[in-house]
Ligand SMILES: Nc1ncnc2c1ncn2[C@@H]1O[C@H](COP(=O)(O)OP(=O)(O)OP(=O)(O)O)[C@@H](O)[C@H]1O
């Protein structure tokens with residue numbers, strides 16, 4: 049029983065990371081109507097920044113995280129400006145291929161700077177593990193921090209989007225960019241803001257992920273990126289609560305699958321569940337039909 | 343000088359020339375009707391004026407400034423609001439949030455509040471439904487919301503694209519009464535309509551558009567008695 053609860057908590061923790069990454073996918077999809085496949089690699093870059101600043105240069109973890117968030121925010125905006133904005137009128141396929149190109153570019157930049165060897169990432173979490181049920185259930189500090197960070201970020205993000213002016217502009221652009229522009233919204237600026245927020249969250253996700261799973265390579269972001277994308281589709285792409293629910297469920301399914309079925313098959317199970325969900329409800333759990341405007 | 347002056351405007355969709363060099367003007371305080379059949383280019387003209395699409399040639403002057411190349415999002419702040427074809431309210435925002443979006447470029451909280459009160463007085467139904475998602479409003483209510491949203495920017499001129507489209511006759515009359523009121527309170531109106539009879543009945547002057555060209559213009563009452571207009575647009 050305690051084993052199950054422990055797996056469940058770990059699943060929620062991993063799912064929290066997926067949720068944070070999925071937010072970036074889903075917000076960008078909702079507003080720019082594109083899949084930013086380079087999003088996972090932003091996580092990896094963010095983790096390397098923390099590795100360099102904290103493990104190599106010896107800065108305090110908080111400073112390293114702040115620098116990482118700043119670097120990723122700028123990186124996200126720059127990627128959008130250089131790679132995606134010129135393609136605003138291009139076909140979806142062209143944008144998708146460009147995004148894959150950006151992804152390889154980022155991986156190779158990391159390869160060039162840090163080499164292919166695995167770096168061991170030092171956890172930035174310093175709080176001690178929590179011992180429950182007389183020591184039968186131990187929850188690591190990383191797990192606690194990850195879950196709390198995800199909850200706080202979800203609340204702040206939801207409040208920002210629902211109740212701030214730039215947040216409302218984001219909702220308006222995601223529904224009808226032309227109409228939003230008629231209201232005076234700078235659509236390009238709003239898309240840039242979305243990339244900035246998504247990339248900042250990716251930096252946070254990267255730090256949390258590497259604190260729990262401490263090996264860092266130029267490909268560290270790829271798999272979590274794909275899984276978070278699955279989580280976003282799972283929850284209903286374009287929906288913020290959907291990304292949250294999709295991420296958490298995916299994390300739980302993955303960890304429970306690993307524990308009780310097969311650690312080799314865990315990823316296959318994740319994708320199988322996605323296929324079943326999409327067969328039953330093609331728009332995902334919370335998704336709505338996206339109307340293509342003519 | 344005219345408030346809005348369009349000169350030799352040409353607009354293309356790819357290689358197709360949709361607007362073929364038209365000129366017209368709107369003076370302060372007027373209601374100007376732009377009428378024409380489906381596909382004549384009415385919507386294209388309004389979209390070009392407010393920067394949703396760009397002109398290939400010609401110029402657009404508003405309030406003494408050349409806005410032909412002004413980025414679209416800056417137009418509303420200059421005093422020009424656009425009620426687009428098909429209303430295009432933000433379906434998943436509340437009525438209230440839609441109205442706030444209308445005031446997006448304004449800063450003064452007090453003035454925004456005053457405009458909100460003014461819109462609620464003009465459209466009591468919007469006030470009753472202020473917390474409701476805009477997508478759940480009826481077509482007529484959505485049209486009112488689109489107009490209210492435009493008024494929230496406190497415009498000098500409003501461009502309206504087929505505000506009566508798809509509405510029952512009672513709503514059509516109500517909408518046209520409201521357009522008259524909006525104009526009477528000092529806002530200039532450029533009205534695109536297929537309901538030519540109604541449009542001419544409230545307009546000062548009108549332009550008749552056929553496949554990208556203005557073929558006729560003049561006093562609205564004169565046009566109403568023009569034989570070709572009667573035959574083509576008034577179904578007489
Ligand atoms: N996005 C587009 N791409 C290509 N052609 C277009 C596009 N939008 C409009 N057109 C064409 O431009 C011409 C003018 O269209 P427009 O929508 O301006 O007409 P309209 O007078 O508003 O018609 P309606 O009364 O049906 O609204 C039409 O021939 C139309 O097919």
Ligand SMILES: [Mg+2]
Pocket residue numbers: 384385386427503
């Ligand atoms: Mg039209």
